[in-house]
Amino acid sequence: MDKITDTVMHTIVLSGSTFALPAGGFMPSRLSAELVAPGTEAAAERRVSYMESVGVLPYTALAVVGGVLARDGAERPFAGDVSNSIYFRFKLGSTLLSGSLLAALTVQLPAGYIVRSANVAPSDLLTLSSRRLSGPQSRGQLTAGTWSCATRTCTFTMDSHAAIYSGYLVVHFVVDNPTIPLRLQDTANRWSVAVSGQGDAATLAVLPAAMLDPGSIPSEQALYTPASAVLGRLSEISLTPTTFWQGSTRSWARIFFRTQQGWPGRVALQLTAPSSGFGFDARCSVEDLPAAYYRPEQSILGQSSSAEQGAQQATVRRLPKVEACQGVHVSSLQPSESNWLSDFYAPPGRLPSLMEIFAAGPLLEATTYAFAMLVRHGNSFRASEGAGFVLATYIHTETSWQLLDRSPGAMPLLPATAGESWSGYGLYELAAPDALHAVVVPRLPFAQTAQPAEAFPMSDSFLEFGVYGHRIVDTSRFFTVQCLSVQDVLIEISSLIFGGALQSMV
Structure with missing residues (x-):
């Protein structure tokens, strides 16, 4: 290298692995250099020349x-x-x-x-x-x-x-x-x-x-x-059990929901039970509803509705092929901070409070699905306003499960009960006699007639009863309800005590 003088300067290029930029980035900064005369690196008379860069200042974006x-x-x-x-x-x-x-x-x-x-x-x-x-x-x-x-x-x-x-x-x-x-x-x-x-x-x-x-x-x-998911809403949701009696340790529940978003690959459904009174088996059970539930909607005259003739949303669909169903205490669909959470939420005797259904997909957008699943009853049920079952859908990406749609609140028994203070599934301590029934006429859906149906009791042994959130009083030996199905409807009274449950069996 030639000597550096007032007129002779050298350009030094620093690059490669020996001059890697700081991973975190840096603001515009001057570079400094120190020149040491040969042979004086360790000498007491060390001669040093220190300089800072001028001109353009280097920088790189902050990580x-x-x-x-x-x-x-x-x-x-x-x-x-x-x-x-x-x-x-x-x-x-x-x-x-x-x-x-x-x-x-x-x-x-x-x-x-x-x-x-x-x-x-x-x-x-x-x-x-x-x-x-x-x-x-x-x-x-x-x-x-x-x-x-x-x-x-x-x-x-x-x-x-x-x-x-x-x-x-x-x-x-x-x-x-x-x-x-x-x-x-x-x-x-x-x-x-x-x-x-x-x-x-x-x-x-x-x-x-x-x-x-x-x-x-x-x-x-x-x-x-790295971001916050903006969820879609599950709509037209309902969860209707086959029994409201606490003494019945299990009940098949019928679930309906309508998606907002779809996904072409694997999907999962997660049902969260209320904090008291309910749970699921570790190996949970999921079934299709009777075939009649999956028929396209019919008009009042029994012909295909206009919605059915050109739109798939008029059809209630079965879930995609179910691969597995499990009851868990801590979600497997969301990463857990620590394994100790499973032990904390799973003391001896406590039923799993989450049910996770894994399906092959796809899940279609703006589509109604229905299925039946088994719910376990406990002896600790306590009514709490706003509490209830919550349903969510998840999608499987390359690295993890991600939340897609969720019910905006507790699932009601029927869409007609969604506005009530306790709109969903509750339990009663006593069961009603098998002979206590009622017959509902007419059989047309309330959504088509906009008129309440009349339910005629087949027993004289009660005065009044109601659903959670409802008070339905017998007047002149009949009471009014909303008939929501095109099929025969049997209303079964699950309790003779005040506040007994009303159950729709289609």
């Missing part, structure tokens, strides 16, 4: 690791819901400093979201109580600055001479969800973070946005996800 907390927020997870809470936990790959020119951090949500506000997250979040996230470095707060939000973007503008260090931060976003569902794995359902800062430059540098990376630690996947 962002983190995601949406999996066990907090999302109280309003459905498409079109407003004022939903999302807790966003992330860290930058390098420290961000704010100088005389204010640095900023911008979070962009997927298209369709409207951000109402961004605030400091509370410290008692369930996910943050994890042993892996118990330290202060796991729940930093953005306070030295101000948030401003517009549509789906929120920017945190830092105060002068403030710093955001490379540790985890948690932010609480209040959002209006997109009006259409978003699956977790959709490419459009991605969050990004961009930063702007001065670094060593004289002006602000706006670095390219970084898409959210959930991290490389497999165990972290149970704690947060």
